[in-house]
Amino acid sequence: MRVVFLGTPEFGVPSLRALKEAGYNVVGVFTQPDRPKGRGNKMLPSPVKECALSYGIPVFQPLKIRVDGVEDLRSLKPDLCVTAAFGQILSQEILDIPTIGTVNVHSSLLPKYRGSAPINWAIAEGETVTGVTTMMTDRGLDTGDILLKKEVEILPGETAEELTARMAPIGAELLIETIRRIEAGNCPRIKQDETEATYYPMLKKEMGDIDWRLPAEKIVCLVRGLTPWPGTSFVWGEGETVKVWKAEVAENPGMTPGSIIASDAKRGLVIAAGENAVRIIELQAPGGKRMQAVDYLRGHPAAWQRCEMKEERHG
């Protein structure tokens, strides 16, 4: 069976690797073009590209696969296409190429959390269980028929980064099982229940702006869900943006949201929220690296003076 894999970030790597190790004939890999990344704008290949090259699989990086990737894909004569966090929308023309169809590995329990950032959103919404779903890709956004699902528990305090790393191999395993059952002709295939469906948008930088009027519980979940990107932050005093890496719910003696309840090395950094308060455990100041909040306070003994929070940030 000729398989073409489409994926970009780290999440897809275990799936690609699993296909190879299960002995499938991966005849080509599509991934996002190398883009200038990081300091100095160095061009960096995607994790999936690196993995593909290590296996000697031909790599294709069309800017828009539905425009300039169609012929390449067709020439590979795939029986099956597999997508895992590819990052581009497939056209019907593309979907029609593989004879069996296109299987997508999606990191939520569909039809919940459709969209490009299901793991982040599941955590941000305070879920305790999520999962991976394999589905037949169709024209819609994560709307295709469900093949197999596997639940994954979200651990207390777990960040999107940690959970993604944990779910990627689970997705890979489910993918192989899915393909085996497709080959065997006994793979379930059920339509998604549209009444149960939820869609969540792409992550944007501004989503990480902390609104202290929200309940502390909500803010803490947002911090976990948006780690490491886009991250959560708030503005401290005179325009200094402080990034929050780790936080927990603390008690609020009744102070107004955004005011500082504590900021010393003994009690830590505690800020009042709409309900309860948020203790910031790990933070990152401009130009600095992430550090324990108490460490930051040691070097900035007057930090408490800059306590006017901007409460009217993004409504």
Next chain:
RNA sequence: CGCGGGGUAGAGCAGUUCGGUAGCUCGUCGGGCUCAUAACCCGGAGGUCGAGGGUUCAAGUCCCUCCCCCGCAA
């Protein structure tokens, strides 16, 4: 060469403008006080100031080169 911030004791920082004995908070070690404590008091250890070169009587500080870390941009 995309833009910017930074590297000083185990941790976090000040000192660099204008060269002149290496400082602060915390931790750590020893001692003391207390029914007791994340409290308090006294004392000690711990630093090639990222690396190399240059200027100077004298460089953490001025000049040149390099290395490393971080933010923006996705």
